Amino acid sequence: MPYIDQTASEFLEELTKVSRKIRTTFNKKVTAHGLTYPRARALFRLAKKQNMTQTELACELELEQATLVRLLDRMEENGLIERRPDAHDRRVKLIALTEHGEEQAAFVRALADQIRHQFFEGIEQEELKQAIALMQRISDNVSNVEVDDVRA
Amino acid sequence: MPYIDQTASEFLEELTKVSRKIRTTFNKKVTAHGLTYPRARALFRLAKKQNMTQTELACELELEQATLVRLLDRMEENGLIERRPDAHDRRVKLIALTEHGEEQAAFVRALADQIRHQFFEGIEQEELKQAIALMQRISDNVSNVEVDDVRA
DNA sequence: CAGACAATCTTAGTGTGCTAACTATTATGC
DNA sequence: GCATAATAGTTAGCACACTAAGATTGTCTG
Structure with missing residues (x-):
């Protein structure tokens, strides 16, 4: 195996490991709040832009629609979001943050800032x-x- | 939010996306063979070093033992590996590739080489x-x- | 304008990751 | 030497991610 392939393998391994590590560590910090890393990602997007359709949100998060459905199901159960009908297209559901969702988004933003400082300490x-x-x-x-x- | 935090956020997003993309794309290529990205990782390790304990393998793959148990369950169902008892410690199980496992490891190695060339085209x-x-x-x-x- | 096509969301099923709690075995320490 | 602790593997339950297939609604074309 040429050197470049060896390096590429190591890159893939390291990528796999660091992304799992980040996700897991973040999750530990927020489980008590009914949150997870994927939910935090969704909260961020929704805080920036309310009333997106599920298709739009799935596209921005680069998730499959089916994946997003269940993510939103749980966020709805936890009172973070609401699905609202669209006046012009009855197929569409618009996603809005609830008051609790806004609060949690603010909380997660603060926590994420703190965690980022730890994760990226000494990194330019x-x-x-x-x-x-x-x-x-x-x-x-x-x-x-x-x-x-x-x-x- | 300072520039550095913005950049750090983008880094995390990009990391999340690219690792999911790589895993998914690899999976599509090998599902027909009863394989997946995590199984391929395990196959590689086992091809290099047979008769590891589950604890050792979990450590090398940086997975929890419980995660590895089910991964190995399915690899055993697919005839890729065998769990063998250890002569000195009845708690321990040693993991060995079957003949079919060796063949699949060789196949995956060739496929992975090809895929790497596509994934890392133009990358130094x-x-x-x-x-x-x-x-x-x-x-x-x-x-x-x-x-x-x-x-x- | 009717029937085919497309878009939106959902459901069902699989695989992988985690934590927590359990069993069986081995090691330790008084 | 026997109780206690530590280790190896498992099970159970949750959350995400995917694909495939379905239901409903909207659009477009002949």
Whole structure:
């Protein structure tokens, strides 16, 4: 196996591990509040832009619609969001934060700020930007693989 | 929110997305073979080092033991591995690849090489090494957060 | 304008990850 | 040496992620 492949393998391993670690650690901090990492992601988006359709939200979070349905089911059970009918299209449901949802969004924002300082201690912004650009290029490559499959 | 926090948020988002994308795309390629990304990870480790205990394997894969149990259950159902008793410690089970497991490991290795070339097309080794080092530093920071919690 | 097509959300089923609690076995310590 | 603690693996229950297939509603085309 050439060196580059070895490095690529290590990259994938490290990516898998660090993302699982971050998700798990974040979850531990917020479980007491009926929250999780995916729910926090959704809360953030909704705090920025209310009354999105599920399709829009799924697109922004890059989740499948079916995945989002159950995520929203639980957020609804926990009183974080409401599904409201759309006046113009009866297929559509608009997602709105409840008052409790707004409060939790604010809480999570504060906690996330604190956690970020711990997670990224000693890390320069420039390093993060390079890594983001790298991940986006890889992401594009992965998408192209999927397109290739469709053609084949 | 300071610029650095904005960048850190983007980093987390991108990390979440790219790792999910990679896992999903890989899964699509191998589902027909009764394989998945986590199973492939386990196969790789076992191909390198047979007769590990479950605890050792869980440690190398950085998974909880309970997670590994079910992963191995399914790999056993698919005839990829065997659990063998340890002569010296009746609590321990040693994990061995079956013949079919060896074959699948070879198949997955070839497929993974091909996929890596697509995923990492146009990416320099040096970029990957920098990213790996960055993720390891973040990983360490995350671990320290957990330690802090235990102390608190 | 009717029937085919598309879009939106849901349900069902599988796989993976976690924590917590349990069983069986081995190690330790008084 | 026997009670206690630690270790190895399991089970149970929850949360997410996916695909595939279904129900309802809207759109478009012939």
